[in-house]
Amino acid sequence: MRFWFILGTVENFWVLVFFTQIITHAQDSKQPNIIFILADDLGWNDVGFHGSNEIPTPNIDALAYSGVILNNYYVNSLCSPSRSALMTGKYSIHTGMQHLVLLPAEPRGLNLSEKLLPQYLKELGYVNHMVGKWHLGYWKKEYTPMYRGFDSHLGYYNWGHHYYSHTLNPSPSWGYDMRRNMSVAFDLHGQYSTTVFTDESVKIIKNHNISQPLFLYLAHAAVHAATAYDSLPAPDDVVASFANLTDDHWDNYRRQKFAAMLTLLDDSVGEVMQALADRKMLENSIIIFSTDNGGAAEGYDISEASNWPLKGAKNSLWEGGVRGAAAVWSPLIKEKSRVSHQMMHITDWLPTLLDAAGGNSSQLSEIDGISMWDTLTNNVDSNRSEILLNIDQTTGEAGLRIGDYKIITGRSNDISWDGWFGPTGRNVSGYNLSVIENSLAYQALDSVKLAVDLDEIDAIRENATISCGDFDQGSCLPEDVCLYNISNDPCEYVNLAKVFPNTVTAMLVTLGEYNDTSLPPQNIGDDPSADPRLHQHVWSIWGDNETISELLEVIP
Numbered sequence: 001m002r003f004w005f006i007l008g009t010v011e012n013f014w015v016l017v018f019f020t021q022i023i024t025h026a027q028d029s030k031q032p033n034i035i036f037i038l039a040d041d042l043g044w045n046d047v048g049f050h051g052s053n054e055i056p057t058p059n060i061d062a063l064a065y066s067g068v069i070l071n072n073y074y075v076n077s078l079c080s081p082s083r084s085a086l087m088t089g090k091y092s093i094h095t096g097m098q099h100l101v102l103l104p105a106e107p108r109g110l111n112l113s114e115k116l117l118p119q120y121l122k123e124l125g126y127v128n129h130m131v132g133k134w135h136l137g138y139w140k141k142e143y144t145p146m147y148r149g150f151d152s153h154l155g156y157y158n159w160g161h162h163y164y165s166h167t168l169n170p171s172p173s174w175g176y177d178m179r180r181n182m183s184v185a186f187d188l189h190g191q192y193s194t195t196v197f198t199d200e201s202v203k204i205i206k207n208h209n210i211s212q213p214l215f216l217y218l219a220h221a222a223v224h225a226a227t228a229y230d231s232l233p234a235p236d237d238v239v240a241s242f243a244n245l246t247d248d249h250w251d252n253y254r255r256q257k258f259a260a261m262l263t264l265l266d267d268s269v270g271e272v273m274q275a276l277a278d279r280k281m282l283e284n285s286i287i288i289f290s291t292d293n294g295g296a297a298e299g300y301d302i303s304e305a306s307n308w309p310l311k312g313a314k315n316s317l318w319e320g321g322v323r324g325a326a327a328v329w330s331p332l333i334k335e336k337s338r339v340s341h342q343m344m345h346i347t348d349w350l351p352t353l354l355d356a357a358g359g360n361s362s363q364l365s366e367i368d369g370i371s372m373w374d375t376l377t378n379n380v381d382s383n384r385s386e387i388l389l390n391i392d393q394t395t396g397e398a399g400l401r402i403g404d405y406k407i408i409t410g411r412s413n414d415i416s417w418d419g420w421f422g423p424t425g426r427n428v429s430g431y432n433l434s435v436i437e438n439s440l441a442y443q444a445l446d447s448v449k450l451a452v453d454l455d456e457i458d459a460i461r462e463n464a465t466i467s468c469g470d471f472d473q474g475s476c477l478p479e480d481v482c483l484y485n486i487s488n489d490p491c492e493y494v495n496l497a498k499v500f501p502n503t504v505t506a507m508l509v510t511l512g513e514y515n516d517t518s519l520p521p522q523n524i525g526d527d528p529s530a531d532p533r534l535h536q537h538v539w540s541i542w543g544d545n546e547t548i549s550e551l552l553e554v555i556p
C-alpha cells in the first residue's frame, strides 16, 4: 500500500504489480520453513536414540523418534569439508576442501564461484538467517555468510572458540571471534555460546514474518572443544548434575563437562521447537538435526565424545569419523517414526531441500548430491548406492562406499584412531521415557499432534542401535587396502580384502575415477597479516582494508 502513495508514475505502477505478485505468490505457497541444526563433533553414541543411557538427550530424541532417524547417513570427517559439502551439494574434492580444515590465518575460503544453499533458497523466496559457526573462510568479506546468501549472521568464523570468552587460538596470538552481521560483537563476551545462539534463534523465529518461508541455519559451537586451558566449558551447576558419571571413561571430569555441554545443546533443540510451535510454524517446517563429523573421542582435542561401537573418531574415514548421528522431522514426511537405512550423504541436503522448497533439483548440474525428498517423505528406495567418503591427496587417505562394501586405503599417516573408544553408555541405569515426554520438543510436537507414540520408542530405539556381536578385530595394517561389508559389519571388525580381491580392484578403479575429477587441495597455510595483534585482538577480516576500518569504528 505504501508503495502506491509514494510512487505514482506509470512505470511505478508496474513495479507495484510486480511486488504484489511476489507477495501473493509467497502467501499462497506452502513452502516449508527449513530449520537446519548442525552440531559440532557430536559422536554417534552421544545421542540417546542410538542406545546410550549415559547423557539424556530427550529433545533430540523426541525429534528423532517422531521423524526419521538417518542411520545410514554419511558426513565428512572434519568441519570445513562437511560444511562445504552441505552448502554446495558437492564432494569436498570438487571444491578443493578435502584436506584438513581452514586455519584461522589462512587467506582462502570456499570458492566464490560456488553457489550456496541459501542463495538457491533466496531465489525460491526464502528469508535466510544464520546463527553460529561458519568455517568456510573470512579473509575477505565476500567469503562471509552475509555475502553468501544469509540475511543475518550472529556467530563466528573459525573452527571454534571459547564458549564464554569467544577467543581462540594462541597461534600466532589470541583473538576474539564473535559477530553480529559484519560487526564484532564485543558485548557478547562472557555469555555462553550455546545460550547466545539459542536466544538468537528463538528471536528470529519470534520476529519472522510468516508471509515468507524461513531458512534458519543454526550451526552450534557445541560440542566442539574450546581451548587447551579449558577444553570443555560449561555452566558449573550443570556439570555438577553429572557428578555420578564415573564409569568407563578416559577422564571422568571431562566426560561430565562434555555431558553438560551436550545438555545445553539438547535444551536448545527443545527451545527452538517450542518457539516454532508458539508461532504456529511447526506444522509447516522441516527440522534437521545432524552432526558435522564423528565425535572427538578419548582425548582427541582434549574432548570425550563417544562413537561406540563404531570404529575410529573425527578425522578418520572409519565409520566413527564419517557416519553421522542425524534425524529429520517434518509433517511432510508421510511415514514417520522409523529408522531409515537408505544411504544418504551430507551433499544430498542441498537438492533434497530445494525439492522440498518447491525448486527442481534435476535442473542442477555439477553437484554430487542426490535428492532424497521422495525417499524421505514416501519411504521409497534411495537413488544413492555409492558415497565417496573422501580422497585426501596430501595424506593419501581415501575411502569409498558402494552398496554394502566400503574400502579404505592410504591410511599410513596416522593410526592413533584405529580403535574402538567408549564410553559405551550401556552400564548406566535405564532410559526414562517420562523425561522424553516432559521435554520441550516432545511437548511442542504433541501440541500439534505430531509426536511419536511413547509406546513405540523402545522398538524404534532398538532398530536404531547398532550392535556388532563379539569383538573380533580383523587385521588392517596402515599400508593395507581394507574392505568391509558395512551392512553386516558396521563396526569394521573383519577385513575382507583377501576374500574378495576383485571387489577391491573394482572399487579402487572407481576411486581413481573420482580422483581424476578432483581439484588439488587448496590449503595454503598462514598469512602473517591475519595476526589478531594487528587487528585489535580480533580474528578480523584482513584482506579488505575497508573492513578493517569498519572494525575500528566499532571498538568500544
Ligand SMILES: *[C@@H]1O[C@H](CO)[C@@H](O)[C@H](O)[C@H]1NC(C)=O
Binding pocket: 096, 111, 112, 113, 522
Ligand atoms: C575458483 O573457481 C574458478 C571458476 O571455476 C576457477 O577458475 C578458480 O581456479 C577457482 N579457484 C580456486 C582457488 O579453486
Ligand SMILES: *[C@@H]1O[C@H](CO)[C@@H](O)[C@H](O)[C@H]1NC(C)=O
Binding pocket: 151, 152, 153, 180, 181
Ligand atoms: C543484521 O542484518 C539484518 C538485515 O539483513 C538486519 O535486519 C539486522 O538488524 C542486522 N543486525 C544487526 C545487529 O545489525
Ligand SMILES: *[C@@H]1O[C@H](CO)[C@@H](O)[C@H](O)[C@H]1NC(C)=O
Binding pocket: 023, 209, 210, 211
Ligand atoms: C509481513 O510482510 C508482508 C509482505 O511484505 C507485509 O504486508 C506485512 O505487513 C508484514 N507483516 C508484519 C507483521 O510485518
Ligand SMILES: *[C@@H]1O[C@H](CO)[C@@H](O)[C@H](O)[C@H]1NC(C)=O
Binding pocket: 247, 248, 424, 426, 427
Ligand atoms: C561397562 O560395560 C562394558 C560392556 O557393556 C564393560 O565392558 C565395562 O567393563 C563396563 N564398565 C564398568 C565400569 O562397569
Ligand SMILES: *[C@@H]1O[C@H](CO)[C@@H](O)[C@H](O)[C@H]1NC(C)=O
Binding pocket: 360, 361, 362, 363
Ligand atoms: C524438473 O526439471 C526437469 C529438467 O529440466 C524437467 O524435465 C522436469 O519436468 C522438471 N520437473 C518439474 C516438477 O518441474
Ligand SMILES: *[C@@H]1O[C@H](CO)[C@@H](O)[C@H](O)[C@H]1NC(C)=O
Binding pocket: 371, 372, 373, 374, 375, 380, 381, 382, 383
Ligand atoms: C531416482 O532417479 C530417477 C531418475 O532420475 C527418478 O525418476 C526417480 O524419481 C528417483 N527416485 C527417487 C526416490 O528420488
Ligand SMILES: *[C@@H]1O[C@H](CO)[C@@H](O)[C@H](O)[C@H]1NC(C)=O
Binding pocket: 432, 433, 434, 435, 438
Ligand atoms: C523418570 O523421570 C521422571 C521425571 O521426568 C522422574 O520423576 C522419575 O523418577 C524418573 N524415573 C526413574 C525410574 O528414574
Ligand SMILES: *[C@@H]1O[C@H](CO)[C@@H](O)[C@H](O)[C@H]1NC(C)=O
Binding pocket: 337, 338, 339, 456, 459, 460, 463
Ligand atoms: C524395526 O525393524 C524391523 C526389521 O527391519 C521392522 O520390521 C520393524 O517395523 C521396525 N520397527 C520400527 C518401530 O521401526
Ligand SMILES: *[C@@H]1O[C@H](CO)[C@@H](O)[C@H](O)[C@H]1NC(C)=O
Binding pocket: 403, 404, 405, 485, 487, 488
Ligand atoms: C553383506 O552382508 C549381508 C549380511 O550378511 C549379506 O546379506 C550381503 O549379501 C553382504 N553383501 C555382499 C555384497 O556380499
Ligand SMILES: *[C@@H]1O[C@H](CO)[C@@H](O)[C@H](O)[C@H]1NC(C)=O
Binding pocket: 391, 393, 396, 398, 511, 512, 515
Ligand atoms: C589421486 O591422484 C594422485 C595424483 O595423480 C595420486 O598421487 C594418488 O595416488 C591418487 N589417489 C587415489 C586414491 O587414487
